[in-house]
Amino acid sequence: xxxxxxxxxxxxxxxxxxxxxxxxxxxxxxxxxxxxxxxxxxxxxxxxxxxxxxxxxxxxxxxxxxxxxxxxxxxxxxxxxxxxxxxxxxxxxxxxxxxxxxxxxxxxxxxxxxxxxxxxxxxxxxxxxxxxxxxxxxxxxxxxxxxxxxxxxxxxxxxxxxxxxxxxxxxxxxxxxxxxxxxxxxxxxxx
Numbered sequence: 077x078x079x080x081x082x083x084x085x086x087x088x089x090x091x092x093x094x095x096x097x098x099x100x101x102x103x104x105x106x107x108x109x110x111x112x113x114x115x116x117x118x119x120x121x122x123x124x125x126x127x128x129x130x131x132x133x134x135x136x137x138x139x140x141x142x143x144x145x146x147x148x149x150x151x152x153x154x155x156x157x158x159x160x161x162x163x164x165x166x167x168x169x170x171x172x173x174x175x176x177x178x179x180x181x182x183x184x185x186x187x188x189x190x191x192x193x194x195x196x197x198x199x200x201x202x203x204x205x206x207x208x209x210x211x212x213x214x215x216x217x218x219x220x221x222x223x224x225x226x227x228x229x230x231x232x233x234x235x236x237x238x239x240x241x242x243x244x245x246x247x248x249x250x251x252x253x254x255x256x257x258x259x260x261x262x263x264x265x266x267x
Contacts, residue, residue, distance in 0.1 A: 079162040080259050083204035085211065086167040086177060089228045090150050090248075091143040091184075097133050104128070115231045140169075140176035145184060146228070146248060153251035154185055160252060163188070166202050169195040206259060208245070212236040224258050 087093035095112055101123070102109045108125035115122055120130045145151065157163050165188055169177055174195050181188050196202060199209070200217040206224040209215055212233045215225045219240060227233060227242045237244060245254055 079160070080205040081203060082157055082161045082163045082255060083166045083199065083202060083207045083209075084154070084157075084163060085199075085207075085209040085214065085228075086165060086181075087140075087143075088146075088210040088230055089208060090146050090154065090165075091180065092146060093134075093140070093143055094230070096139065096143055097136075100136055100139070101125075101128055101133055104132070113231055116234070117232055135170055135172060137172070138176065140173050141179050141183075143180060149248040149251070151185060153248045155187055156252040157255060158187055158192075161255070164192050164194055164202070164204065166194045166196055166199050166204075166207075168197040206255060208251075208255075215242060216240070226254065226258065 084090060094115055098110045098112055098115075105125035105128055108128070110122065110124065120133060123129070123133055154163070165181065167177055177195070178190075178193060181193065194202065199207065199214045200221065204218075204223065206226060207214065207218045208226045208228065209218075210228040210230050210233055212235075215227055215233070216236060218225050219242065225242050227237055227244050229237060229244050229246050236242070243254075243258060245251060
C-alpha cells in the first residue's frame, strides 16, 4: 500500500526563523525593536524601521544555517514520521537560502534525502495528504482543497486557527501519534 504523503514546512515549523530574524533586526535597528508576541501578520508589514525590508529581515547570509530546532522532540518525531510515511520537506526559499536550508537539514535531520526536499512558495501545487505548517497562506488553500492540516501555532496564525478550528501542534512530542490520528480515516494499514 502506498504511504500517505506528509508535507512538512521548515521555517517556524521544525526550526525557529522569526525569533532569530527578530534577534538580528533588534541588533541592527535598536530604535525599532520587534517582539515575537507582536508578530501578528505572516508577511513583513510588521517591520518598523524604514531600512528593514524583507531582504534585510529574512536574507541575512548564514541565517538559515544557524536556526534552532523547534523543540527537543522534533528530530526524533520527524524520524518516526519518515519511517511510517512518505515525508517531504516543502519550504519557501529565496535562491540564496536554498543551500543554507539544505545544509541545516543535513546537519539536524540527515535521514531526509534530496528526493524529499522541495523548495516552493506555492505549496498548493504539491501533492500531499497532510500539511504541517505555520503559514495561513499555506494552510488555508490546503483546507480549501480538502486536505488535512496540522498548524504550528504562532501569533501570525491566531486568527485563522480560531476561524477555521484547525488542529494545532504546539510541541513535536507525540507528533507521529497526532498524525496517525488525523489520517486514520484514510488509512487501512501503513507498513
